[in-house]
Amino acid sequence: MLNLKILCQYVNNIMITIALDTVIHRNKEILLLRFPFDNELINIAKKLNDVRWSATHKAWYAAHTPESLKQIKQIFTGIANIDDSVIARKAIQKINPTTIQIHELSEYAKNKITI
Numbered sequence: 001m002l003n004l005k006i007l008c009q010y011v012n013n014i015m016i017t018i019a020l021d022t023v024i025h026r027n028k029e030i031l032l033l034r035f036p037f038d039n040e041l042i043n044i045a046k047k048l049n050d051v052r053w054s055a056t057h058k059a060w061y062a063a064h065t066p067e068s069l070k071q072i073k074q075i076f077t078g079i080a081n082i083d084d085s086v087i088a089r090k091a092i093q094k095i096n097p098t099t100i101q102i103h104e105l106s107e108y109a110k111n112k113i114t115i
Helices: 004-011 039-045 066-076 085-094 107-112
Strands: 016-025 028-034 052-054 059-063 080-083
Touching: 016 066, 016 085, 028 066, 039 066, 059 066, 066 080
Parallel strands: 016 080
Antiparallel strands: 016 028, 028 059, 052 059
């Protein structure tokens, strides 16, 4: 059941934005989920596979895999905007002739990123 607060945000089209970022944490590349404190979003984030809280980064995180990214986008669809422009920008910076990573940008990020 959707929380009244989230329902009101959705009706008013004022959804919270979850900013995705990648960092190295405990010698692994992880996907950070940064968003303002919101109990409902925290409860939803906890439903993700292998998600944890990082006291160091003060954010929820999961493994940086295509599966995790897909699950994040699916679970928060209609509840929050997913801003993946930072990870897309970092992926572009990583491109070299032997390694090309393709990230599908969310609609929100397509309107925010400039190359």
